[in-house]
Amino acid sequence: MSHDLIIDDEEFEHESLYFLPLGGAGEIGMNLNLYGYRGKWLMVDLGITFGDDSTPGIDVILPDPEFIADRAEDLAGLVLTHAHEDHLGAVPYLWPELGCPVYCTPFTATVLRTKLQERGMAGDVQIIEIPMSGKFQVGPFDLEFITVTHSIPEPNALVIRTPTGTVLHTGDWKLDPDPVIGATADEAALKALGDAGVTAMICDSTNALVPGHSGSxxxxxxxxxxxxxxxxxxxxxxxxxxxxxxxxxxxxxxxxxxxxxxxxxxxxxxxxxxxxxxxxxxxxxxxxxxxxxxxxxxxxxxxxxxxxxxxxxxxxxxxxxxxxxxxxxxxxxxxxxxxxxxxxxxxxxxxxxxxxxxxxxxxxTADDAFVHVSGHPYRDELVSMYQWVRPSVAIPVHGEQRHLEAHAELARDCQVPETIIPEDGAVIRIAPGQAEIVGYVPTGRLCIDGKRIVPLGGTAMRSRQRMMSNGAAVVTLVATRAGELVADPQVAVMGLLEGEEDQADRLELIRLIRNAVEGLPRPSRHDDQAIREAARLAVRRAFNSWQGRKPLTEVHLIRV
The missing domain is CATH 3.40.50.10710 (Metallo-hydrolase/oxidoreductase)
Incomplete structure (x- = not known):
């Protein structure tokens, strides 16, 4: 993160209410939201997103929970709004760093237990089942589920009440008059919440660009x-x-x-x-x-x-x-x-x-026949939600930047006094006073690489992307202590040579590597790193000249 304003723990005011997304703001998926109050934190959702062509070999991507993992003793609990992968899929991978109880409705609990069992974690996580429309306490936060509709059973909006302010975290939702499975959204509860006063609404933006109603x-x-x-x-x-x-x-x-x-x-x-x-x-x-x-x-x-x-x-x-x-x-x-x-x-x-x-x-497809409706609200549904809840502050999440901008504009049209467009890592003080971004915390992405969790932008992933784009080469050199080559360099090339050109180019590579090493000053030939670098540059310059590519190149040097 390029922001200079990194916030320290002592800068969090004891009686202020904070919202901090670590995933799901400026993107669709990988939701991880934190609320801070009186030195404690509440996590809402812990999800994944999926890899694509830009992440070779990676299927699952996770938000980096480092900020809250470093403060796990202050994490009061994790509330899951529903059972979609982008809201609970990271729990089996990241919960060991958090160690907190998990709160959710029965269907979500069943799905989560199955996932934990598949990871060999059956019985490890304390899962507390909350009934639909249930009220419960987690640390200093008074919480309440409000039933909404979505494309999965038992989706919930979450009311977060503190003496400093009240927040409605909508989760994923829509307004469906006939959802086939489950109840319709609890309009009465949402209106009653609005009548009681809502400081901020953190709301789904997936379809904020789409006019009309999502359908039933x-x-x-x-x-x-x-x-x-x-x-x-x-x-x-x-x-x-x-x-x-x-x-x-x-x-x-x-x-x-x-x-x-x-x-x-x-x-x-x-x-x-x-x-x-x-x-x-x-x-x-x-x-x-x-x-x-x-x-x-x-x-x-x-x-x-x-x-x-x-x-x-x-x-x-x-x-x-x-x-x-x-x-x-x-x-x-x-x-x-x-x-x-x-x-x-x-x-x-x-x-x-x-x-x-x-x-x-x-x-x-849906372009040919009526075979699908979205699980997220279109613009008319967002307007209805703002008319019922009437928050003082609108904070759009669960969308790319274009969705968040459109959502914020709609909120202003609905007469919401303040709007803040967040990004992952932005610390937003919701109350007291005017809502504002007061600082940032470091964020990042992790990924499941085989059986391990590694940073998505780490050395291994960068090397894999470079190999995918530019190929790779491995050079083996055998030299005396004085730096004299005792045999021709051995070269293995991956993803760069084709058919008849293979042998001729390989022989030319060997010649260029030998010339590069033998052209070093004699004192430099005693330096292992100097020899390796000369060989590496010879390979990269050759392929850059021939193909416009600079392969990832590894050089092994054996002294005899």
Whole structure:
């Protein structure tokens, strides 16, 4: 972080209320929010985001919790607003640094326990289940869940009350008059909160640029029912596994057309088990396994598949590649993408869709039929929320900069007196007095690299990106103590030479490296580092001259 105004612990005023995002401000995903009061901290959500083409070999990216991990004794607790990966997915990885109790509703608790068990952490984390609309105390914070609607069961807005001020942290939400699964948003509770007075609202900005209303899940059910009736082939539907209402809509649409439903993908089965354990989907028959689905006639089955965002190891990707062990789609079959594209996933999704099209499979997206509604509020819904809550300060989060700017402008149009656009690491004093950014704390990103957690911008990741862009070379030199080469340099080159040019260029490289080493002054040949650097520069200059590339180059020197 380039900010000079790094805040020290002694600068946090005891009776002031602070908001500090460490993830999820200026980006969609990886949510980690902190509230500070009287020397204690409350964490709201702890999520992940996913890697892309710019992070080779990395699937999962985490917020860096260093600031609060260094103050873990002052962390009163972690509240999870709902069970999406970008809000709880980092808990199994980062909780050991925090050690605090976790508060959430029963469905979220079930999903979290499954994740912890998979990481070998069953029973390690104290999980305190809070009922829907429940009130509870965490350190100096009086908390209350307010039911909202979203694309997963039991989403909550969180009311944070202190003597200094009251905050509404909306989490992810929308206004759906017929959500299919779960209750509608608790409008009465939101209005009552507004009547009592709200200092600040920290609010979802995902669709702040989109006019109108996000639509209802009941409309998706109608759209899918009509769509399924148009085909007598095998139908597959890609959607988010956690969208339990969408699973319900697909199943009901299939039932209306005389079709059974199979789940294809482990995450779907995990969510199905969590949902049924908490009283959801109980009006549906058990789903068919992907193995048994193969025995059903084409016109009697709907396959719900993971991989709507182009995930390379998910079911749709394997089906498109023709290497799924149980499911084959053929010419004339249909795949429905019942999910929006998350920014950054466009290439991965297109890759799957192109693979399916090559197999003669018909693709249907939300551009072709009414098969999806967003789980986040459009502008009209944001206006309604501001009319009910009437905060003194609007702090938009959960969006890229363009979303936050549009959200702030909308809040001002709704007569909110103050707006602050945050960024990760910005310390915002909400109250008392005028809300303002009073300083910054260091932030960063971590990633899961195999079995370890490392900084995303660390040496290993930078080297991997350089190798991906520029290739790599390894040189081995055998020299006497006086610096005389006793054999030709050995060179291994990765990602740089092709076919017939390989041998000729390799011989030229050997000549250039030998000349560079032998051209050193005799005193320098006693210096291992000088020899290594001469060889390294010879390789990089050669490839820069030939190809315009500067490969990552490692030189091994053996003295005999």
């Amino acid at each position: 899940e009941a409309e998706v059910l109608e759209g899918l029912t009509e769509l399924f009736g148009q085909y007598d082939c095998r139908i597959a539907v890609g959607c988010f596994a956690t969208n339990v209402a969408r699973l319900h809509s697909i199943a009901k649409a299939a039932e209306a057309n005389g079709r059974s439903v199979a789940l294809v993908g482990r995450s779907l089965w995990r969510i199905d088990a969590a949902a049924r354990a908490n009283g959801y989907l109980t009006d549906l028959p058990a789903f068919v396994t992907e193995h048994d689905a193969g025995y059903l006639p084409k016109d009697k089955v709907v396959l719900i598949c993971t991989g709507s965002q182009g995930e390379p190891r998910a079911a749709l990707s394997r089906i498109a590649n023709g290497d799924h062990p149980e499911v084959v789609l053929e010419r004339g079959d249909v795949v429905v993408f019942s999910a929006r594209e998350i920014p950054g996933n466009e290439k991965s999704i297109a890759r799957i869709q192109n693979g399916l099209l090559k197999r003669g499979v018909k693709i249907i």
